Amino acid sequence: MADETPKPAGTVTVSLSQAIPANGQEVSELTFRKPTAMDIIEVGGNPVRIDMNHSDPASTIDFDGRRMSAMMSRLAAVPPSAIARMDTNDWAACAWKLSDFFLPVQRTA
Structure with missing residues (x-):
């Protein structure tokens, strides 16, 4: 039965x-909290890199693997060793889900 905790x-x-x-148990999902500026500072910078000089910035999004892994560990409150044992497709899925937190927001006047 799924965890019904909001x-x-x-x-x-x-x-x-x-x-x-992770943390003494097997986990089949990770819940990440919203990051803060301190999380970016603590992992050594933004884990998402964007080439803004390219004609299509959406095609030039890249992840800094070490920073993103450290960020996943912090935001999900699991040890880095848990993140390191993830399936590569699961890691990529988590990175893409988290990327919205680290991309520039287009604000309207």
Whole structure:
């Protein structure tokens, strides 16, 4: 039976294709809290890189693997070793889900 506990606003939950060991148990999903500026500072910078000089910036989004992995660990409150054991497709799915937090927002006047 799925956990019916309501998730706080601003969180992102990703179901994993393969469970990973984290905090003494097997987990099949990760719930990430909304990051703060301190999270970016603590992991050494923005984990999402964008080439704004390219004619189509959406095609030039890239992840800094170390920073994104550290960010996943912080935001999901799991040890870095849990993130390291993730299936590569699960890691990529989490990175893309989190990327919206780190991309520039187009504000209207």
